[in-house]
Amino acid sequence: MSLLDWLIVRGLPLVPRAIVGRVASRYVAGETLDDALRAVAQLAQEGAMATLDLLGEEVVERAKAAATASEYEHMLDAIAERGLPANVSIKPTALGLEIDDALFRAHLERVFAAAGRHGNFVRIDMEDATTTEATLAAYRELQPRFPQIGIVLQAYLRRTLADIDALPHAGANVRLCKGIYIEPRAIAFEEYGTVRLNYLAALEKLLARGVYTAIATHDEHLVCGALALLDRLRVPRERYEFQMLLGVEPELRRILLAAGHRLRVYVPFGRDWYPYSIRRLRENPQVARHVLRALVGRSR
Amino acid sequence: MSLLDWLIVRGLPLVPRAIVGRVASRYVAGETLDDALRAVAQLAQEGAMATLDLLGEEVVERAKAAATASEYEHMLDAIAERGLPANVSIKPTALGLEIDDALFRAHLERVFAAAGRHGNFVRIDMEDATTTEATLAAYRELQPRFPQIGIVLQAYLRRTLADIDALPHAGANVRLCKGIYIEPRAIAFEEYGTVRLNYLAALEKLLARGVYTAIATHDEHLVCGALALLDRLRVPRERYEFQMLLGVEPELRRILLAAGHRLRVYVPFGRDWYPYSIRRLRENPQVARHVLRALVGRSR
Numbered sequence: 001m002s003l004l005d006w007l008i009v010r011g012l013p014l015v016p017r018a019i020v021g022r023v024a025s026r027y028v029a030g031e032t033l034d035d036a037l038r039a040v041a042q043l044a045q046e047g048a049m050a051t052l053d054l055l056g057e058e059v060v061e062r063a064k065a066a067a068t069a070s071e072y073e074h075m076l077d078a079i080a081e082r083g084l085p086a087n088v089s090i091k092p093t094a095l096g097l098e099i100d101d102a103l104f105r106a107h108l109e110r111v112f113a114a115a116g117r118h119g120n121f122v123r124i125d126m127e128d129a130t131t132t133e134a135t136l137a138a139y140r141e142l143q144p145r146f147p148q149i150g151i152v153l154q155a156y157l158r159r160t161l162a163d164i165d166a167l168p169h170a171g172a173n174v175r176l177c178k179g180i181y182i183e184p185r186a187i188a189f190e191e192y193g194t195v196r197l198n199y200l201a202a203l204e205k206l207l208a209r210g211v212y213t214a215i216a217t218h219d220e221h222l223v224c225g226a227l228a229l230l231d232r233l234r235v236p237r238e239r240y241e242f243q244m245l246l247g248v249e250p251e252l253r254r255i256l257l258a259a260g261h262r263l264r265v266y267v268p269f270g271r272d273w274y275p276y277s278i279r280r281l282r283e284n285p286q287v288a289r290h291v292l293r294a295l296v297g298r299s300r
Numbered sequence: 301m302s303l304l305d306w307l308i309v310r311g312l313p314l315v316p317r318a319i320v321g322r323v324a325s326r327y328v329a330g331e332t333l334d335d336a337l338r339a340v341a342q343l344a345q346e347g348a349m350a351t352l353d354l355l356g357e358e359v360v361e362r363a364k365a366a367a368t369a370s371e372y373e374h375m376l377d378a379i380a381e382r383g384l385p386a387n388v389s390i391k392p393t394a395l396g397l398e399i400d401d402a403l404f405r406a407h408l409e410r411v412f413a414a415a416g417r418h419g420n421f422v423r424i425d426m427e428d429a430t431t432t433e434a435t436l437a438a439y440r441e442l443q444p445r446f447p448q449i450g451i452v453l454q455a456y457l458r459r460t461l462a463d464i465d466a467l468p469h470a471g472a473n474v475r476l477c478k479g480i481y482i483e484p485r486a487i488a489f490e491e492y493g494t495v496r497l498n499y500l501a502a503l504e505k506l507l508a509r510g511v512y513t514a515i516a517t518h519d520e521h522l523v524c525g526a527l528a529l530l531d532r533l534r535v536p537r538e539r540y541e542f543q544m545l546l547g548v549e550p551e552l553r554r555i556l557l558a559a560g561h562r563l564r565v566y567v568p569f570g571r572d573w574y575p576y577s578i579r580r581l582r583e584n585p586q587v588a589r590h591v592l593r594a595l596v597g598r599s600r
Contacts, residue, residue, distance in 0.1 A: 005493030221494045231461045255486055259458070 011264040015273060016286035023190070024277030026247035028055070035135075036269035039246065040086045042266050047257045049241070050086040051123060052079070054264045055270035058093045062103060065096030072122075073114040080118040087121040089266065092135045105138055112146040119148075120252055123173075123186040123214075126152035128181040137162060150214070152178030155199035156188045164205050175243060176203055178222075180279060200225045207233050207240070214264065216243035220252060237262060245280070317574060326547035326575030328355070329569040333378055336569035339546065340379075340386045347557045348565050349541070351423060352379070358393045362403065362495055365396030369407035372422075373414040380418040387421040389566065392435045412446040419448075423473075423514075428450035428481040436463060443468045450514070454479030454547040455499035458490045464505050475514035475543060477504055478522075479578065500525045507533050507540070514564065516543035520552060526546035537562060545580070558570070 002231065029039035033052075040050040048129045052075050059065045072090050079086045088111075095107040108124070115122045124139055126132065150173030152161050157179060167174065178195050179188070189195050199222055206213045207229055215226045223242070241262040244253050256263050268276055329339035333352075340350040347435050352375050359365045372390050379386045388411075395407040408424070415422045424439055426432065432454075440453045450473030453460050457479060467474065478495050479488070489495050500523055506513045508528055515526045523542070530540065541562040556563050568576055 220489065220491060221497060224489055224494045226499050227458075228461060228498065229323075231502070232505065251485065255458075258486075 001042060003285075020274065020277050024273060024280070027245065027268070028273045029246060031269065031271050031273070033075060033269065036267050037078060037082060037084060037086075039267050039269075040084045040266065041082075043267070044085050046254070047263075048253065049262065049264040050199050050267045051089045051243075051264055052086055053089045053125070053266055053268040054091075054094070055268050055276050056094055056272035057093075058098065059096060062096065062231050063098060065099060065107060067104065068094045069110050072111045076111070076114045076118055076120055076122075079120065083117070086267075087123065088115070089123045089125050091125050091127065091130050091140070093127055097131055097134055101134060101138075104134075105142070108138060108142060109146075109271050111143065112149055114148060116239070121148045121150065121173075123150040123152065123175060125153055126179075129157065129183050131221060132157065133158070136166070140166065140168060143171070147171045150174060150212075152177060153202060155202050156183065156190075156195045158187055158189065160198065160202050161205060163204060164209070164211075167209075167211060171212075173212045173214075174206055175216050176206060177216040177243075178219070191275075196221060196225075200229070204233075207235050210239070211238045214243045215240060216266075218244055218249040220250060223252065223256070248280075280298055302390040303363055303489060312356035320574065320577055320581070323581070324430065324573060327545065327568070327577060327580050329546060329567050331407055331569065331571050331573070333375060333569065336567050337378060337382060337384060337386075337576075339567050339569075340384045341382075343565050343567070344385050346554070348553065348563050350384070350565050350567045351389045351543075352386055353389045353425070353566055354391075354394070355393075355568050355576050358398065359396060362396065362399060365394065365399060365403065365407060365577060368394045369410050372411045376411070376414045376420055376422075387564075388415070389423045391425050391427065392431050392438070393427055397434055401434060401438075404434075404471065405442070408438060408442060409446075412449055414444065415448055416446060421448045421450065421473075423450040423452065423475060426477075426479075429457065430484050432457065432459070436466070440468060441467065443471065443575050447471045450474060450512075452516075453502065455502050456483065456490075456495045458487055458489065458504050459496065461505060462508070464502060464511075467509075467511060471512075473512045473514075474506055475516050476506060477516040477543075478519070479527055496521060496525075500529070504529050504533075507535050509540070513540045513543055514543045515540060516566075518544055518549040518552060523552065523556070548580075565573040 029036040036052055040052070044048050054071055054075065056068070059068060067135070072088055072289060075088050079088070090111060092104065095111075096103045111122055124135060126135060136151065139149065143149055152175040153163055155176060155178050164174075176199065176201060189198055198220070199217070203213065203215065203226055215222075217223060217226075226242075229235075237260065240254050241264050243264045245266045246268065253263060253265070329336040330511075332379070336352055340352070343350050354368070354375065356368070356370055359368060372388055375388050379388070390408075391409055392404065395411075396403045413421055424435060426435060437452065439449065441451055452475040453463055455476060455478050476499065478499060489498055496519070499517070503513065503515065503526055515523075516524060517526075526542075529535075537560065541564050542556050543564045543566060545566045546568065553563060
């Protein structure tokens with residue numbers, strides 16, 4: 001990261017909310033479920049699938065967690081109603097993971113049951129490392145009863161190769177991403193090239209075991225490495241998908257779709273768009289440069 | 301690329317031809333076939349093999365393409381006469397690929413027949429991506445009748461791993477290089493590390509299939525990766541060769557020869573040395589720095 005990039009990223013919280021919002025509109029579908037479903041329909045025309053992400057996390061009130069579970073159910077109903085090629089990604093902390101593990105699991109079961117009714121799929125997102133163990137434990141325990149669910153593994157975590165060994169033996173479904181939280185060195189790789197190396201090692205392990213894998217990255221180096229692994233291991237097209245975030249690298253998305261790969265776009269929406277947008281901007285200085293452009297009035 | 305390198309590369313066309321020539325004399329054997337054969341004989345004393353490259357491309361006149369085919373035949377005759385360890389690399393556009401496919405193939409057959417008479421080998425060079433499909437198609441169709449021919453695959457092209465699948469099942473002979481033309485992102489990887497990654501993936505695929513492979517690179521990272529692959533896959537010495545350009549990285553060339561690897565030097569010659577020299581200098585800012593040195597009179 002250059003000094004300029006560092007300044008941009010550190011300065012982000014000082015940027016007025018209205019300007020972050022103007023830039024973030026590329027990365028967030030809107031404030032309502034309707035906005036999100038419109039974005040999904042547009043992506044479907046491109047040949048891309050989607051996964052809905054209701055923004056908002058770290059819920060500490062039981063009522064708020066129950067409301068989020070209902071909202072997830074409602075999202076699954078709406079997708080089925082409109083017949084859209086989308087599933088739902090859910091956040092453990094939004095379902096009460098930090099309040100009470102039993103409450104969390106009860107909410108998970110409600111959402112999974114809704115997915116089951118519609119023959120749809122739900123992926124449990126992975127948040128920071130304080131939630132990893134509880135999230136993986138819930139997945140391992142519930143997956144035999146709800147086969148249409150998946151999990152996320154983060155390549156920057158030192159534990160990830162071992163976590164692959166502990167996946168359910170049948171029907172495991174993993175999204176592999178680099179990971180974007182700031183974690184202590186004791187548990188996470190920090191250096192860019194090292195995270196890439198572990199990403200490809202984890203991807204090879206997943207694919208070699210026949211795990212359905214969602215290859216979530218915008219890093220062309222990893223896309224190239226993934227394509228080489230898919231080729232070498234002769235993985236059939238229906239056993240993996242690429243995943244990208246809404247608004248990030250649409251050119252690479254089109255290149256992969258044109259080559260016939262399945263690809264799913266992560267579509268965030270909701271009133272709590274601010275923290276997500278800041279995290280996106282922090283993660284990607286290229287994107288953060290748009291903030292600067294917006295500040296000087298050159299944003300489109 | 302640093303700003304200085306960028307300025308050097310962009311400024312190249314402004315450098316007087318005589319000075320480019322002075323620097324390029326390291327990279328071009330001379331204007332005549334005799335010059336080239338003298339360079340080949342000298343390389344043979346070092347233990348290196350050679351491949352002759354008659355400079356000049358993008359021929360649009362039928363007579364010029366026919367004359368080039370005759371010149372290639374003449375090169376094969378001269379190599380046989382002098383008993384030198386050299387073969388010939390030929391350029392599709394110089395044989396009329398852009399004029400007429402039937403003319404192109406007729407010229408290919410003439411040159412391949414000449415190689416056959418002498419028990420020698422001809423490699424079809426790969427030019428920019430507008431010629432890739434026609435070049436590979438000609439190779440695939442003619443190779444069963446002319447087994448002593450080879451092709452080039454470029455690691456920066458997204459199609460390369462798939463092109464390996466389409467190689468002839470018996471006797472395929474591939475030079476693998478990174479690729480030096482400027483191609484659109486839709487068809488080519490751009491980032492340096494990504495091209496390296498795809499190079500090693502393609503090399504592994506070629507070697508694992510038993511394809512005779514010419515490992516054409518001056519990038520020590522790739523030489524290191526290639527040596528590891530050759531070791532891991534236990535590829536016998538007669539199933540591969542390294543390839544380098546005349547005048548580039550002679551030290552690495554000597555290191556590989558001293559370690560007992562077969563190595564072939566690409567020896568360009570001819571009156572059309574200027575565009576080749578500019579491309580070489582553009583490709584390699586380290587080399588382009590020699591131009592600067594020549595300009596300030598410190599060249600040796």
